[in-house]
Amino acid sequence: MRALDRVALILGLGFLYAPILVLAVYSFNASALVTVWGGFSTRWYGVLFADAPLIEAARVSLLVALCAATLATILGTLAALALDRGGRFAGRGAFTGLVSVPLVMPEVITGLSLLLLFVGVGLDRGILTIVIAHATLGLGFVAVIVGARLRGLDRALEEAASDLGAGAARVFATITLPLIAPSVAAGFLLAFTLSLDDLVIASFVSGPGSTTLPMRLYSQVRLGVNPEINAASTLLVGAVTALVLTASWLSGRRASA
Amino acid sequence: MRRLLPVLPYLWLGAFVLLPVVITLKISLSAPATAQPPYLPVLDWSAGIEGWGTFLEALDFANFDTLANDALYRDAALSSLTLAAIATAILALIGTPVALAMARASPRAQPLLVALVIVPFWTSFLIRIYAWIAILKPEGLLSAAAMTLGLSAQPLDILNTQGAVLIGLTYAYLPFMVLPLYAVLAKLDPRLTEAAADLGAGPVRTFWTVTLPLARPGLTAGALLCFVPMVGEFIIPDLLGGSDTLMLGRVLWSEFFSNRDWPLAASVAILVLVLIVGPLMVFREAQQRRAEAPR
Numbered sequence: 411m412r413a414l415d416r417v418a419l420i421l422g423l424g425f426l427y428a429p430i431l432v433l434a435v436y437s438f439n440a441s442a443l444v445t446v447w448g449g450f451s452t453r454w455y456g457v458l459f460a461d462a463p464l465i466e467a468a469r470v471s472l473l474v475a476l477c478a479a480t481l482a483t484i485l486g487t488l489a490a491l492a493l494d495r496g497g498r499f500a501g502r503g504a505f506t507g508l509v510s511v512p513l514v515m516p517e518v519i520t521g522l523s524l525l526l527l528f529v530g531v532g533l534d535r536g537i538l539t540i541v542i543a544h545a546t547l548g549l550g551f552v553a554v555i556v557g558a559r560l561r562g563l564d565r566a567l568e569e570a571a572s573d574l575g576a577g578a579a580r581v582f583a584t585i586t587l588p589l590i591a592p593s594v595a596a597g598f599l600l601a602f603t604l605s606l607d608d609l610v611i612a613s614f615v616s617g618p619g620s621t622t623l624p625m626r627l628y629s630q631v632r633l634g635v636n637p638e639i640n641a642a643s644t645l646l647v648g649a650v651t652a653l654v655l656t657a658s659w660l661s662g663r664r665a666s667a
Numbered sequence: 668m669r670r671l672l673p674v675l676p677y678l679w680l681g682a683f684v685l686l687p688v689v690i691t692l693k694i695s696l697s698a699p700a701t702a703q704p705p706y707l708p709v710l711d712w713s714a715g716i717e718g719w720g721t722f723l724e725a726l727d728f729a730n731f732d733t734l735a736n737d738a739l740y741r742d743a744a745l746s747s748l749t750l751a752a753i754a755t756a757i758l759a760l761i762g763t764p765v766a767l768a769m770a771r772a773s774p775r776a777q778p779l780l781v782a783l784v785i786v787p788f789w790t791s792f793l794i795r796i797y798a799w800i801a802i803l804k805p806e807g808l809l810s811a812a813a814m815t816l817g818l819s820a821q822p823l824d825i826l827n828t829q830g831a832v833l834i835g836l837t838y839a840y841l842p843f844m845v846l847p848l849y850a851v852l853a854k855l856d857p858r859l860t861e862a863a864a865d866l867g868a869g870p871v872r873t874f875w876t877v878t879l880p881l882a883r884p885g886l887t888a889g890a891l892l893c894f895v896p897m898v899g900e901f902i903i904p905d906l907l908g909g910s911d912t913l914m915l916g917r918v919l920w921s922e923f924f925s926n927r928d929w930p931l932a933a934s935v936a937i938l939v940l941v942l943i944v945g946p947l948m949v950f951r952e953a954q955q956r957r958a959e960a961p962r
Contacts, residue, residue: 415768419780422765426787426841429798432808436801485676492673505673508680514948516899518916519936522923523687526933530690546683549676600789607791610901614923624793631793631906635801643794654789655782 430647437640454641464642467626471606474537474622478544479602485545486552486601487594493553494560513550520547521614528615535617543615544608548601555600559593599653606650688940695730695933730934740935743913748943750829750914751897754836755890761837762844762889767878769845770852781849788842796835796906803831803907827909835903840896844889851885852878884954891951898943915939 437455441448458464489509493502512520524543528535567589571581587594609624616622623646630639734740769780787795802808803826810823825831855878863873901916908914915935923932 414764415771418764418768419772422761422768422841422845423783425761425838426784429795429802429838430787430790432802433794433798485679488672489676489680492676495672501677505677505680508684509676511680511684514895515944516896516916516939518899518901518919519691519940519944522919522932522936523691524683526690526694526929527683527687542683546679549679553676603789607789607793609793610920624791627797628793631797631800635797635804639797643791643797647790647794650790651786654786 433640434644434647437637437644439637439640442637454637455645457638458641458645461638463621464623464626467621467623470537470620471623474540474544474612474620475602475605477541478548478605479598481541481545482548482552482601483594483598486549486597487556487590489549489553490556490560494557509550509553511550512547513554517608517610518614521611524611525614535615536620539615539617540612540620540622543611544601544605547608547611548597548604551600551604552594552597555597556590556593559590563589599656603650603653606646691933691936694930695937696727697730697930697933730931731938733931734934734938739913740918743915743918744938746829746913747898747915750832750836750912751894751900754833754840754897755894757833757837758840758844758893759886759890762841762848763879763882763886765841766845766848766852766882766885769849770855777853781846784842784845784849788846792839793902795839796902799831799835799838799907800826803834826907827911829908829912831907831909832904832912832914835907836897836900839903840893843892847888847892848882848885851882851888855881887954888951891947891954895944895947899939 436447438450438452439446439448440451440453489505493506493509521543524539524546525535528539533539563586568581568585571585572578576584607624608622609628612622613625613628616625627639627642630636769777769784772780800807804810805822805824805826807826809825810819813819813823814821825834859877859881860873863877864870868876898914899916899919900914901920904912904914904917905920908917919932919935919939922928922935
């Protein structure tokens with residue numbers, strides 16, 4: 411049984427990681443032919459950093475991700491607070507449903523429906539519309555993560571503070587916020603990662619001059635395998651992995667705290 | 668103070684989740700047109716009830732008629748559902764042994780194993796699918812390996828087939844299946860399987876009669892988590908499926924970006940929402956309520 415378990419884990423994790431490793435290894439290939447190994451080289455990283463449109467797309471993506479994740483974190487935390495301690499308010503059921511819609515809706519539908527809205531109200535497509543779309547997507551994820559933390563909180567701490575005379579705002583700032591801070595930070599990082607990663611929604615709601623990194627990569631990927639894209643992918647995967655590990659370390663601390 | 672908490676997120680969700688779906692529904696009922704908006708009919712708010720009357724009369728179901736009668740859309744819907752169903756079955760077969768092995772690993776190793784499953788799930792989707800192109804194409808690694816091992820005389824041509832789409836779907840959604848299954852299996856009382864073994868059941872029988880029935884909520888949750896987004900998937904059929912693989916997400920994309928038929932794209936979106944996403948969301952809610960209900 412133990413041996414079988416080991417085989418299942420090795421095969422399962424191997425399946426998940428092998429393609430990424432292949433990609434990373436071939437990004438250091440000297441040959442321009444992706445499937446022929448021509449020796450170790452970092453030349454594609456040099457090509458990558460000289461690629462002005464790609465760098466510009468990366469700049470747009472980082473800007474969008476930063477703004478969208480900030481908005482998603484504020485709104486998602488408010489939504490989680492409302493669901494956990496807002497008591498009964500009108501339309502609570504509808505609110506719960508709406509929060510989870512962006513989590514399950516296929517991306518093509520989210521993208522199309524938001525675009526039809528932006529066209530309908532006459533909002534010019536660009537960085538702002540991508541930020542709005544990504545913030546909406548991230549909001550649900552932040553609400554789920556922060557909500558889980560709020561449910562695990564000891565309410566006696568907040569009650570003690572208000573018994574000692576602290577007002578609602580002070581209780582929130584000095585007790586609640588520090589306690590949920592790790593999950594708020596983890597939510598921010600996940601919203602940031604989602605935004606950085608999104609191709610489909612951004613393709614629908616972007617306009618001229620607001621090409622994001624995944625959109626730029628996609629337009630080149632459609633032309634076939636290309637070692638420069640391997641290099642860009644390796645950097646992106648490395649950056650995202652670092653963010654995810656930080657996020658899981660932050661939310662892991664809540665278990666030991 | 669407390670009452671004000673939901674206001675801001677509520678307004679945001681109303682404006683950017685609910686309203687867009689309503690607008691999409693409205694445009695799906697507009698006359699088919701490759702032109703730009705405004706799409707007719709426009710609802711005249713100032714005309715009150717009468718405005719609604721003329722609006723409703725002018726609604727055009729031609730788009731849904733096209734979708735129902737054109738073989739292209741029927742085939743796309745059918746192949747989306749079939750591919751998603753086959754991939755979900757494969758995921759259950761692969762995901763169960765992996766989740767079981769994770770749940771039986773030492774308690775110290777388990778958080779690390781969970782993190783290892785989560786990392787690819789958050790890593791760029793586009794890039795992970797792109798990585799498969801180099802593996803699956805005729806001069807790619809899989810074909811080279813098969814030829815070196817003598818398994819195949821000619822180069823394997825897997826890229827641009829439905830098989831490649833299935834590999835992509837299985838690969839991309841494996842974490843969605845493993846994590847909910849693991850969550851259920853990790854909480855399983857080990858005394859139950861011990862009892863089965865003490866009563867003389869072999870490992871296979873214990874698995875079929877004890878572990879699997881108890882793991883069913885996790886299996887259902889994982890299947891739902893995978894099936895819905897797979898039906899609407901765009902990147903995987905587009906990069907791995909070639910021009911022959913029609914899936915709904917891809918049809919919607921090309922109606923929008925290539926044919927510029929916005930009302931028809933909106934109709935595809937509404938059909939997917941009404942026929943697939945909606946019912947499965949309701950089913951999931953019911954499952955969750957049943958799981959949370961006191962016994």
